[in-house]
Amino acid sequence: MVVAQVWTLQRHFVGFPKLSDFELKDEQLPEPKHGEVLLAAVFLSVDPYMRPYSSMRMKEGDVLIGAQVAKVIQSCNPSFPVGSHVVAPCGWRSHYMCDGTGLTPLPLDWPQDVPLSLALGTIGMPGLTALYGLEDVCEIKKGETLLVNGAAGAVGSVVGPIAKLKGCTVVGCAGTDAKVAYLKDLGFDHAFNYKTVSSLEQTLRKSAPDGYDCYFDNVGGEFSSVVMPLMKQFGRIAVCGCISTYNDMAPQKGPYMQSHIISKQLRMEGFLAGRWEHKNQEALKRLMAWVKEGKLSRTEHVTEGFSNMPAAFIGMLSGDNTGKAVVKV
Ligand SMILES: NC(=O)c1ccc[n+]([C@@H]2O[C@H](COP(=O)([O-])OP(=O)(O)OC[C@H]3O[C@@H](n4cnc5c(N)ncnc54)[C@H](OP(=O)(O)O)[C@@H]3O)[C@@H](O)[C@H]2O)c1
Known part of the structure; x- marks a missing residue:
């Protein structure tokens, strides 16, 4: 027993x-x-x-x-x-x-x-989330510019390198300088500490002066309100998570983003990785191959x-x- x-x-x-x-x-x-x-x-x-x-x-x-x-x-x-x-x-x-x-x-x-x-x-649920969010929600294409927050975490640290493999410019942020150094090691084009920058908006503008084609959002809340006006026309937003709100005792209030979604004709889509469960076997093989080739972090x-x-x-x-x-x- x-x-x-x-x-x-x-x-x-x-x-x-x-x-x-x-x-x-x-x-x-x-x-x-x-x-x-x-x-x-x-x-x-x-x-x-x-x-x-x-x-x-x-x-x-x-x-x-x-x-x-x-x-x-x-x-x-x-x-x-x-x-x-x-x-x-x-x-x-x-x-x-x-x-x-x-x-x-x-x-x-x-x-x-x-x-x-x-x-x-990386070769499990978070890696699949990164892959499906990029391919099936963002429908990311070579030459595009992607922003990912929570970038040094389980999902984010897979999002960035896969977007680089696909020929994109990748901007990411995380909450410590050591994590920012890790993002640079992973090949992010621009990385910053969102807790210490003097202006999130200015930092995001400077990192991608022409704006963002895709935004992989792990954080939600106020951060996303700042990103919306910086999206390009027909930009795509994969709403993966909103960790900045999980411990809130009362719902956060605006600024509201509808006017930017309309004027920039954005597509914003929430998703759960389980939607593509039928593709897991093939996707896990790709993730494993990238890990073995040293293209994804361990x-x-x-x-x-x-x-x-x-x-x-x-x-x-x-x-x-x-x-x-x-x-x-
Ligand atoms: N849709 C799906 O199917 C799916 C699947 C898996 C995960 N998710 C979501 O994806 C997100 C990331 O998940 P994960 O497993 O990769 O977690 P993770 O990034 O490995 O760990 C959580 C990280 O979130 C950051 N964080 C905590 N509070 C924050 C705040 N108030 N503002 C900004 N960042 C904060 C912290 O990093 P810093 O030091 O950078 O602040 C922390 O290390 C979560 O929102 C999660 O719910 C969704």
Whole structure:
């Protein structure tokens, strides 16, 4: 019998999450029955969506939602042999028993020198988000100019290099000077610290004097209000996330952007990466190939220990991470 540890939402977050909002509990798991597998977490993901989804989809006492890379440690299901690895959307759990539904096996030819944790980042959901946002929402073309905010994070750090591979000029911003240096290493044409520039508008104008064809928005809120007038005619905006608003206790107010959307004939589209799930296998192969060729970064922010899940989550929301934030068990 295995005793799993699970992190639950003790009380709904009010504003910025606190360590006391989480509770660690034990859960006894029986022996697997026919068709079942027992998983042990190896790497767990902490993602921004967990903050808004906690109020939309969870009640107090629920196990926190999320994905992990797990190892199959017992199996009564031939599709998931002992020792193989899967991506499991089973939440903040050290161990999990299931019948295989929802598990995605990692390819058997996953290279030894590529960390398995990248299946939660660049070669996983955030990488797919970057790729689909650029190709299917922005429909980005060679020679265009792209702006991405949250550029040093899990999604942003894939957006920039893919846009460079496609022959674009790429402008990005992040919240520390060390992250800005990282963006320059990734090949961004212009990068700046949005927290220290004296004028966001002037910095954006200077970085792209003719304006932006595409805007990959991870941040939303006031930042986007500044960008709208700087878009080119027929510009495209991929609304990926709005992390600047996730901890707000009351909705932010304008300035409102409709007049710019009309006069510049912009297309602004929200998206969830799951819309293109049918393309994941092919897209993950492309992401893996780019990683192996050194065209995408392997940088991650790894927190050690399952007991530190809440701290890792709060740290990610605070901007501690460069690249994908993951927890190593
Ligand atoms: N649509 C989809 O399918 C989809 C999928 C995945 C993610 N997303 C969204 O994409 C965005 C990025 O996600 P991610 O997983 O790549 O996270 P991430 O960028 O790896 O981590 C979050 C980062 O957001 C930045 N941040 C935090 N508060 C901020 C604020 N008030 N203003 C500006 N930046 C702030 C911090 O970096 P700094 O130091 O730079 O501030 C922090 O490191 C999020 O909005 C997320 O919800 C959407």
